[in-house]
Amino acid sequence: MIVDTVIHARWIIPVEPESVTTAPSVYEYHALVIDGGRIIDLLPSDIARQKYQGTTTENLESHALLPGFVNSHTHAAMTLLRGIADDLHLMDWLQNHIWPLEQKWMSEAFVRDGTDLAIAEMILGGTTCFNDMYFFPEITAQQALHHGIRASVGLIVIDFPSVWAENSEAYIEKGLALHDQLSHHPLISTPFAPHAPYTVSDEPLSKVRTFADELELPVHMHVHETLHEVEQAKHETGQRPLQRLHELGLLSPSFIAVHMTQLTDDEIELVAETGAHIVHCPESNLKLASGFSPVAKCLAAGINVALGTDGAASNNDLDMLGEMRTAALLGKAVAGDASAIPAMTALRMATINGAKALGLDQEIGSLSIGKSADVIAIDLSQLETQPLYCPVSQIVYAASRQQVTDVWVAGKRLLKQRNLTTIDMTDLKQKLGEWRQRLSA
Numbered sequence: 001m002i003v004d005t006v007i008h009a010r011w012i013i014p015v016e017p018e019s020v021t022t023a024p025s026v027y028e029y030h031a032l033v034i035d036g037g038r039i040i041d042l043l044p045s046d047i048a049r050q051k052y053q054g055t056t057t058e059n060l061e062s063h064a065l066l067p068g069f070v071n072s073h074t075h076a077a078m079t080l081l082r083g084i085a086d087d088l089h090l091m092d093w094l095q096n097h098i099w100p101l102e103q104k105w106m107s108e109a110f111v112r113d114g115t116d117l118a119i120a121e122m123i124l125g126g127t128t129c130f131n132d133m134y135f136f137p138e139i140t141a142q143q144a145l146h147h148g149i150r151a152s153v154g155l156i157v158i159d160f161p162s163v164w165a166e167n168s169e170a171y172i173e174k175g176l177a178l179h180d181q182l183s184h185h186p187l188i189s190t191p192f193a194p195h196a197p198y199t200v201s202d203e204p205l206s207k208v209r210t211f212a213d214e215l216e217l218p219v220h221m222h223v224h225e226t227l228h229e230v231e232q233a234k235h236e237t238g239q240r241p242l243q244r245l246h247e248l249g250l251l252s253p254s255f256i257a258v259h260m261t262q263l264t265d266d267e268i269e270l271v272a273e274t275g276a277h278i279v280h281c282p283e284s285n286l287k288l289a290s291g292f293s294p295v296a297k298c299l300a301a302g303i304n305v306a307l308g309t310d311g312a313a314s315n316n317d318l319d320m321l322g323e324m325r326t327a328a329l330l331g332k333a334v335a336g337d338a339s340a341i342p343a344m345t346a347l348r349m350a351t352i353n354g355a356k357a358l359g360l361d362q363e364i365g366s367l368s369i370g371k372s373a374d375v376i377a378i379d380l381s382q383l384e385t386q387p388l389y390c391p392v393s394q395i396v397y398a399a400s401r402q403q404v405t406d407v408w409v410a411g412k413r414l415l416k417q418r419n420l421t422t423i424d425m426t427d428l429k430q431k432l433g434e435w436r437q438r439l440s441a
């Protein structure tokens with residue numbers, strides 16, 4: 001049978017089905033067969049050679065093939081602010097540095113060029129899908145489509161005006177129009193993205209809930225990022241933000257709560273009962289000293305926990321391999337238990353759990369037959385990942401993103417032996433130099 005692509009790999013880590021033993025499921029000397037953008041078979045290489053003839057055939061003799069990473073929370077365009085204001089408290093960082101810079105420079109061009117940088121960096125690091133929250137979401141979607149990466153483009157809602165919209169009503173209206181415009185693109189989804197409990201009031205949040213229910217869209221929001229946020233809300237309203245969101249009817253299996261560093265045992269139970277998802281952003285939380293999310297406790301309670309890098313201004317990279325390692329290490333420290341967040345759990349958080357949080361797990365998150373071919377290859381032959389006893393351990397605890405060699409999204413190759421196929425790096429670097437001059441003036 002003639003098919004589009006056959007990839008023979010030393011190891012294939014499909015992530016699903018979940019292993020019933022403690023050892024992760026890893027196939028050796030297998031092939032992944034792709035046709036029409038979808039995975040149509042996963043079988044031993046010798047049988048694949050008899051059964052399929054690929055228009056393109058890849059032999060990745062020292063590589064592991066795995067589902068592309070799902071970066072479940074980022075602000076792509078903020079790559080332009082990478083390193084411009086570091087080592088500051090969250091509110092000082094936001095109010096005195098990031099928000100004024102955004103106020104001054106926010107534009108379609110800012111979002112276009114910043115998103116291009118983010119997409120290039122994410123593809124080079126093995127991310128095939130990102131969940132974004134930023135101004136000018138139509139530009140983010142346009143650039144994602146242009147470069148062939150999958151994106152969940154947040155319809156941002158915030159009370160204060162920006163060059164994109166003058167008030168929360170306008171944000172919602174523009175968001176709804178954008179949803180209509182993009183709903184036929186298979187690579188793009190459009191969750192609502194109200195910024196945070198302290199920047200969006202009750203009325204727009206109720207509207208978001210109504211429209212999200214009607215259109216069956218997820219709702220993506222920063223929640224309980226810091227102790228300060230929770231204390232201030234308690235002081236002003238007598239209520240913790242999560243309780244307020246629950247009373248507004250937002251907590252549900254389509255709610256994506258980002259950060260959640262402040263959680264009581266009762267709140268963990270509430271999140272588990274409502275089926276809401278948590279996106280853990282350990283490096284952003286560490287850099288801004290926001291607090292520590294009790295991830296092991298949340299997982300034990302049955303909550304789906306995904307992983308995100310957050311924006312590059314607070315991380316400062318969009319590196320999901322790094323984020324997995326930090327999540328595994330920090331999760332152990334916070335739990336006081338070295339067996340918490342094993343390598344395979346961290347890998348699931350970066351792949352299938354992200355797909356579940358975004359409502360895309362029928363389509364992506366694992367190398368399962370029928371799913372979209374969102375696939376990455378990591379070369380494990382380098383010294384830094386030798387000797388090799390367990391590929392999952394090497395990927396989570398030792399590999400760097402420079403070892404990601406090839407990336408496919410919906411069967412289309414976006415990275416070929418470390419070369420980006422859809423992004424002109426020379427042109428991008430030129431634009432970044434211009435932004436550096438403007439922003440640092």
Ligand SMILES: [Zn+2]
Pocket residue numbers: 073074075222258310311
């Ligand atoms: Zn964020």
